[in-house]
Amino acid sequence: MTDTRRRTPGAGSVIHAKDGTWIIRRELERDPATGRRRRIQAKGRTKAEARERFEARVAEMERTGLLPGTKSPYLKDYAERWLEEYRMNVKPTTYRTRAGRIKACMEVIGHVRLTDLTAEHVRLCMRVLSKRLAPSTLKDHFVSLKMMLDQAELEELIPVDPCRRVRPPRVEPTETHILSPDEPRKLLEAVPNRGAKRRGPAPTADMDEMWALLFELAFAAGMREGERYALMPFQLKRRDGVPGIDVCQQQIQQYGRPGEVEIPGWLKAEHLYGVLWLTTPKTRAARRFVPIPESLWERLWARIKRLGVGPRELVFTNSRSNPVRSSTERYNWRKALRAAGLPMVNVHSARHWTASMAARANMPDDARTTIMGHASITMTNRYTHRDAASLAALLCRAIPDLHGDAGDVIDAEVVEEAA
Incomplete structure (x- = not known):
């Protein structure tokens, strides 16, 4: 009868393969975070070579905390391994941002062993970084560090994440200023008069039209x-006879040049130009159909036909026929605001304006979140700003007149006196 019992965790085996190579294999305890079986294995032309590679892999796993060793790994070594795993689950731009935050923290407390890390080390890290970082950026550093240490806790490398015992850096919310209901029209009218410098061979009229259309789509x-x-x-597309835009692809991301950046297998990304890539929407809710006015629809198609833009080509390109960059849009946006004599709000405030106008029109919550591409009404409400006029109108309809002329009316009878 064949013995079907599995080898006990921690047991090792040395295999001399038919092709003459040697394999050293060792079963490990299940991963405490995922419950999956783990194995470490090394292969060599000789038994000594296989043994050397095997021991090097064991040492590397002990250094980064994947395998229990005589000493706990340094925080910087665990961070190195955590970032490598994190890289494959996020977009390249997200990874670069998170890696920068983690590495900044490691410059302060990376020399501490994981099991020796305390809440005071975390506070020290935040104090040091606060001297050169804005509060919102500092909080993101704290969140990044907490993400990593939460994983260390899940892997049972530490009993509890010390970040749980530290109050996050305080951030005062900044107020987003938006244009009033009638001001976007003034902005669009001022685009031809913005006085922007001409760059490249594209006619000025085409560039004016492009920026006006881009700004109009924003609002x-x-x-x-x-x-x-x-x-x-x-x-x-038209759906049910309604003109609109199928938002099915996301912004052009600066991932890097092909061959210089690692694109995760799950991420659908198409290289466009230089370091720019075309990607999918940021969330499932971001993929949506947004109706647009008939006049805007016609002007978009007029531009497409005049310039001979193909079905899978960009409608908007810069003066050198390359993808539009946010820095160029900000430049032209500010020029147009200045020409129109409007307050200097940022480009993204146009989305806040749209959400605010939708709320002002009493659009249902589900419709507002759909238009904005948000996953919840909570996020849409963060984009919604009520102006004094709309609040006054709502309050006037809700609260009756508490001190009007009706309460002062006195019934009187006219009596004619005898002469």
């Missing part, structure tokens, strides 16, 4: 900057 459809930059003719 009329509430599209994100990158969603507008990535617009292609195939996305312009």
Whole structure:
């Protein structure tokens, strides 16, 4: 009878393969975070070579905390391994941001062993970084460190994440200023008079039209900057006779040049130009159909036909026929604001304007979140700003007149006196 019992965790085996190579294999305890079986294995032409590679892998796993050793790994070594695993689950730009935050923290407390890390080390890290970082950026550093240490706790490398015992850095919310209901029209009218410098061979009229259309899409459809930059003719559709945009691809991301950046297998990304890539929407809710006015629809198609833009080509490009960059849009946006004599609000405030106008029109919550591409009404409410006029109108309808002329009316009878 064949013995079907599995080898006990921690047991090792040395195998001399038919091709003459040697394999050293060892079963490990199940991964405490995932419950999956783990194995460490090394292969060599000789038994000594296989043994050397095996011991090097064991040492590397002990250094980064994948395998229990005589000493706990240094925080910087665990961070190195955590970032490598994190890289494959997020987009390249997200990874670069998170890696920068983690590495900044490691410069302060990376020399501490994981099991020796305390809440005071975390506080020290935040104090040191606070001297050169804005509060919101500092909080993101804290969140990044907590993400990593939460994973260490899940892997049972530490009993509890010390970040849980530290109050996060305080951040005062900044107020987003938006244009009033009638001011976007003034902005669009001022685009030809913005006085922007001409760059490249594209006619000035075409560039004026492009910026006016981009700005109008920001207000009329509430599209994100990158969603507008990535617009292609195939996305312009009619549903139930209604003209609109199928927002099915996301902003152009600066991932890096092909061969110099690692794109995760799950991420659908198409290289466009230089370091720019076309990607999918940031969330499932971000993929949506946004109705647009008929006049805007016609002007978009007029531009597409005049310039001969193909179905899978960008509707908007810069003067050198390359994808639009956010820095260029900000430059032209500010020029137009200044020419129109309007307050200096940022480009993203146009999405806030759209959400605010939708709320002002008493649009239902589910419709507002759909238009904005948000996963919940909570996020949409963060984009919604009530102006004094709309609040006054709502309050006037809700609260009756508490001190009007009706309460002062006195019934009187006219009596004619005898002469």
